[in-house]
Amino acid sequence: GDSVTQMEGPVTLSEEAFLTINCTYTATGYPSLFWYVQYPGEGLQLLLKATKADDKGSNKGFEATYRKETTSFHLEKGSVQVSDSAVYFCALSDGGSGNTPLVFGKGTRLSVIA
Amino acid sequence: DAGVIQSPRHEVTEMGQEVTLRCKPISGHDYLFWYRQTMMRGLELLIYFNNNVPIDDSGMPEDRFSAKMPNASFSTLKIQPSEPRDSAVYFCASSPRVWSNGGNEQFFGPGTRLTVL
Numbered sequence: 001g002d003s004v005t006q007m008e009g010p011v012t013l014s015e016e017a018f019l020t021i022n023c024t025y026t027a028t029g030y031p032s033l034f035w036y037v038q039y040p041g042e043g044l045q046l047l048l049k050a051t052k053a054d055d056k057g058s059n060k061g062f063e064a065t066y067r068k069e070t071t072s073f074h075l076e077k078g079s080v081q082v083s084d085s086a087v088y089f090c091a092l093s094d095g096g097s098g099n100t101p102l103v104f105g106k107g108t109r110l111s112v113i114a
Numbered sequence: 115d116a117g118v119i120q121s122p123r124h125e126v127t128e129m130g131q132e133v134t135l136r137c138k139p140i141s142g143h144d145y146l147f148w149y150r151q152t153m154m155r156g157l158e159l160l161i162y163f164n165n166n167v168p169i170d171d172s173g174m175p176e177d178r179f180s181a182k183m184p185n186a187s188f189s190t191l192k193i194q195p196s197e198p199r200d201s202a203v204y205f206c207a208s209s210p211r212v213w214s215n216g217g218n219e220q221f222f223g224p225g226t227r228l229t230v231l
Contacts, residue, residue, distance in 0.1 A: 041224075042225075
């Protein structure tokens with residue numbers, strides 16, 4: 001079945017450091033890819049998404065590019081802030097003809113220190 | 115829109131008691147999902163509905179768990195009897211109808227933190 005593998009955390013960075021969180025996937029179809037973020041005490045919220053190969057999703061300084069050849073969707077940010085401390089989830093939806101549920105990775109906890 | 119609403123936000127109960135979690139999806143969304151999040155197992159899909167009809171409940175852990183969606187604006191997840199291992203954060207999410215390229219966004223509620231003593 002479909003699956004998502006993301007790097008295990010926790011990841012601790014200093015403010016203004018460069019962030020990469022790796023995500024790879026396996027899917028039987030042609031999935032859409034997502035990054036969700038969960039701030040402490042809150043539900044998940046969509047950070048960015050990409051629906052086809054070579055698409056780049058971006059939001060709040062975060063970027064991820066859909067790489068079909070390497071089945072990857074790595075999350076990057078050039079300069080992290082303390083407010084970026086959260087848990088980040090990579091996910092896919094192998095939609096086909098219906099709205100199938102998201103398949104989530106296990107999440108990567110990011111802590112940014114001042 | 116107020117977003118997905120869940121109640122209660124926190125629930126503490128004793129083993130053996132019945133627990134009911136509630137969810138109000140975003141108006142107009144056709145899909146509703148129930149998830150459970152624990153440190154050990156991460157985020158797990160329990161069940162999802164399309165137009166109030168359960169589509170896949172294979173993630174429901176056992177018969178103690180049941181979910182209903184009597185109408186488009188309300189869903190419940192019930193645990194009876196509850197056990198300490200049910201302690202987790204339970205999320206409800208809703209989603210509009212799929213787009214042609216698949217993979218529509220899901221909107222999550224704030225979750226219900228359940229503690230079973």
